[in-house]
Amino acid sequence: MNRTFYFYFILGLFFVDCSSDTQKAPNLGVDGKVSLMTFDEELKKVNSPQLIDVRTPAEFAKGHLEGAKNMNFNAATFENEINQLDKSQPTFIYCHSGGRSGKAYKKMKAQGFTKVYDMKGGYSAYSKQ
DSSP states (O other): OHHHHHHHHHHHHHHHHHHHHHTSSOOOTTTOEEOHHHHHHHHHTOSSOEEEEOSOHHHHHHOOOTTOEEOOTTSTTHHHHHTTSOTTSOEEEEOSSSHHHHHHHHHHHHTTOSOEEEETTHHHHHHHO
């Protein structure tokens, strides 16, 4: 009986310890999508963030996040523009609702970007808050 108790007690400590570590960093998942709150929190942690709006210039002109740089995902120059960024630094991307930024995320990860945060719901969700 005592061996069983100690076994489950030690096993329980292991799971408690492991679960606390996973809460320290945001879960980027396979697609890099993060909530608006996580996006904002992580953005504030970076001194000079690479904040990229992948919408068209016309959409960008109607409103964008402060400090964002416009790199139109649909433009022929998009890949050249993202290659000018520091791939080792956190990069924050968004579009209107998440479609283009999801595609941009895949391109960026394929080109060696280490940490890319894609705002879930895009600028549309942000502007509703």
